[in-house]
Amino acid sequence: MAPKTYNSSLPPIPSSSTFDPGRPHTHTHNNSNTQTTSADCPFCHISAVFRPYNPANPPPPTSALLDPELTSPQASAFVVLSTPHLVAFLDIMPLSTGHVLLCPRPHRPKLTDVSPAESAELGRYLRILSAAVVRATGVADWNVVQNNGAAAAQVVPHMHFHVIPRPELRDKRSERFTATMFGRGQRDELDEEEAAELAGRVRRAVAEIVWADAEGGAKL
Amino acid sequence: MAPKTYNSSLPPIPSSSTFDPGRPHTHTHNNSNTQTTSADCPFCHISAVFRPYNPANPPPPTSALLDPELTSPQASAFVVLSTPHLVAFLDIMPLSTGHVLLCPRPHRPKLTDVSPAESAELGRYLRILSAAVVRATGVADWNVVQNNGAAAAQVVPHMHFHVIPRPELRDKRSERFTATMFGRGQRDELDEEEAAELAGRVRRAVAEIVWADAEGGAKL
Numbered sequence: 194m195a196p197k198t199y200n201s202s203l204p205p206i207p208s209s210s211t212f213d214p215g216r217p218h219t220h221t222h223n224n225s226n227t228q229t230t231s232a233d234c235p236f237c238h239i240s241a242v243f244r245p246y247n248p249a250n251p252p253p254p255t256s257a258l259l260d261p262e263l264t265s266p267q268a269s270a271f272v273v274l275s276t277p278h279l280v281a282f283l284d285i286m287p288l289s290t291g292h293v294l295l296c297p298r299p300h301r302p303k304l305t306d307v308s309p310a311e312s313a314e315l316g317r318y319l320r321i322l323s324a325a326v327v328r329a330t331g332v333a334d335w336n337v338v339q340n341n342g343a344a345a346a347q348v349v350p351h352m353h354f355h356v357i358p359r360p361e362l363r364d365k366r367s368e369r370f371t372a373t374m375f376g377r378g379q380r381d382e383l384d385e386e387e388a389a390e391l392a393g394r395v396r397r398a399v400a401e402i403v404w405a406d407a408e409g410g411a412k413l
Numbered sequence: 414m415a416p417k418t419y420n421s422s423l424p425p426i427p428s429s430s431t432f433d434p435g436r437p438h439t440h441t442h443n444n445s446n447t448q449t450t451s452a453d454c455p456f457c458h459i460s461a462v463f464r465p466y467n468p469a470n471p472p473p474p475t476s477a478l479l480d481p482e483l484t485s486p487q488a489s490a491f492v493v494l495s496t497p498h499l500v501a502f503l504d505i506m507p508l509s510t511g512h513v514l515l516c517p518r519p520h521r522p523k524l525t526d527v528s529p530a531e532s533a534e535l536g537r538y539l540r541i542l543s544a545a546v547v548r549a550t551g552v553a554d555w556n557v558v559q560n561n562g563a564a565a566a567q568v569v570p571h572m573h574f575h576v577i578p579r580p581e582l583r584d585k586r587s588e589r590f591t592a593t594m595f596g597r598g599q600r601d602e603l604d605e606e607e608a609a610e611l612a613g614r615v616r617r618a619v620a621e622i623v624w625a626d627a628e629g630g631a632k633l
Contacts, residue, residue, distance in 0.1 A: 304557065305544040309537060309626050316536015317529060323561070324525040334562025337524065337574075341543070342554025345579040354557075359565040406529050 229299035236280075236351035239270045240298040245277045248321075249403040251396040254389065261389065269385060271392035274322060274399055278314050281322055283392055285383050289358045291330035291391065295322055296353035303341040304352050315354065321406075323356055325398035329391065332358035449519035456500075456571035459490045460518040465497045468541075469623040471616040474609065481609065489605060491612035494542060494619055498534050501542055503612055505603050509578045511550035511611065515542055516573035523561040524572050535574065541626075543576055545618035549611065552578035 230237045242263040252258045261269035273293055274281035281295040295318060301307045307315065319337065327333060338355040340347040450457045462483040472478045481489035493513055494501035501515040515538060521527045527535065539557065547553060558575040560567040 303543075304540055305547065307540060309540070312540035313533040313537045316539065317533040319536065320524050320527060320529070320532035323523075327525065334564035334567075336561070336565045337557075337559035339557035341556070342579070344554035344581055345556045347554075359562070361564055 231300040231351070234300055234349070234351045235267060236294075236296050236349055236353065237300050238264060238267055239272075239282060240280050240296075243270070243272050243275050243280060243282075245275050248274055248276060248399050249407070251400055254393045259392075261385070269388075271383070271388045273325070273392050273395040274318065276314075276318070278311060279318055281318070283383060283388050284355070287383060288355075289332075289360060290387075291326045291332065291356075291358040291395070293322060293326060293356045293395065294353045295319060295356065296351055301352045302350045303347075304339060305341070307352065319354055319356070321399060321402050322395075324402050325395050326356050326358060328398040328401070329394035330358050332360050334359045451520040451571070454520055454569070454571045455487060456514075456516050456569055456573065457520050458484060458487055459492075459502060460500050460516075463490070463492050463495050463500060463502075465495050468494055468496060468619050469627070471620055474613045479612075481605070489608075491603070491608045493545070493612050493615040494538065496534075496538070498531060499538055501538070503603060503608050504575070507603060508575075509552075509580060510607075511546045511552065511555075511576075511578040511615070513542060513546060513576045513615065514573045515539060515576065516571055521572050522570045523567075524559060525561070527572065539574055539576070541619055541622050542615075544622050545615050546576050546578060548618040548621070549614035550578050552580050554579045 230241065244258060246252055246258055258275075259272055261271050264270045268285050270285075271283040272280065273283065274295070277298070279295060279297055281293055284292040284294050295315065297307055297311045297315065299311075301311070304312070323335060323337065326335060336355070336357045336359060338357065339352065341352070450461065464478060466472050466478055478495075479492055481491050484490045488505050490505075491503040492500065493503065494515070497518070499515060499517055501513055504512040504514050515535065517527055517531050517535065519531075521531070524532070543555060543557065546555065556575070556577045556579060558577065559572065561572070
């Protein structure tokens with residue numbers, strides 16, 4: 194399915210930012226046998242259909258840029274961050290409310306397959322996204338998990354960081370966390386109405402944090 | 414215990430690098446109530462006693478810069494990476510051989526407490542360190558885990574990434590992994606002789622990867 198048209202006239206951004214909407218990667222990476230897109234990869238599909246937007250000024254929830262059904266006939270995707278190099282979205286089988294995934298746009302199977310520049314960008318947005326998830330959920334504690342290879346319980350072979358809020362150590366969801374993070378047990382499917390609302394809150398929180406950083410580092 | 418003298422005459426580095434040995438952070442961070450050192454924090458102690466060295470050209474294992482007993486009377490520390498902003502060392506209670514921790518030098522309780530620049534540097538070295546651990550252990554699969562807050566099973570309140578090799582999904586160590594990653598079960602203590610040898614291999618692998626990156630991105 195062809196992606197909808199991308200409106201490249203972006204709203205203003207914080208002055209210290211160097212946002213460039215760029216283009217998604219569809220060429221083959223030099224010096225590597227890793228293709229930048231993989232036909233079977235669901236995260237490559239998400240990267241292909243969701244165009245970048247300015248994280249400091251996200252489109253409204255009604256924007257075609259954010260339509261969760263752009264991925265049709267695959268499962269809907271609720272995007273919370275979309276830059277030229279990275280995309281983040283709600284996990285479709287969340288371990289807790291606010292469970293999001295952050296991945297590079299190109300198909301990089303493991304963390305060691307990303308470029309040096311991509312690795313720095315992942316680090317930068319992992320902090321921003323963590324702070325946004327805390328703000329959007331009101332849950333102060335969370336895990337970051339990134340699995341490399343089948344023995345490490347990696348399921349989708351396109352590298353991604355999990356950001357997983359942990360409401361309480363002893364509640365039922367927490368028990369489930371330890372059992373299911375590494376491939377066992379049951380996870381609930383996302384409720385689409387709640388997901389759309391939550392994704393909007395995360396996008397707005399990302400924008401607030403990017404603005405605060407640009408203004409000189411307000412405490413997160 | 415006062416740290417031993419730091420020899421600031423560093424060997425040559427790859428030309429594209431901008432390594433500066435700098436000084437450890439001991440001042441108070443602006444715009445934040447977070448102190449950059451905490452008297453009770455074992456990771457602040459490690460940061461204080463191990464001076465930065467050039468990751469592209471690590472000191473020999475006999476160097477005073479790497480003496481594991483610099484931390485005395487606290488547990489020995491086996492450093493695998495030490496830059497002006499970050500330090501990485503073997504976990505003293507490893508879940509598997511090659512289990513290392515990467516943290517910022519200043520006392521940052523959670524990932525959201527690091528600066529934007531520190532977050533990018535963490536991302537950059539997380540990739541390098543992962544590749545180095547794979548190379549030093551011969552184990553191709555691994556987990557990256559970073560816990561924020563007590564509910565997320567964070568034990569030392571100075572943020573750190575775990576890099577944990579996963580030799581096989583079904584072996585005993587893997588069973589133990591799921592049970593112990595989040596605070597339950599038993600972990601073995603590090604054997605100091607094996608640890609010294611392993612840390613040397615990881616330091617050399619880091620150097621090889623930094624050189625390869627500087628030479629234009631050889632496949633890791």
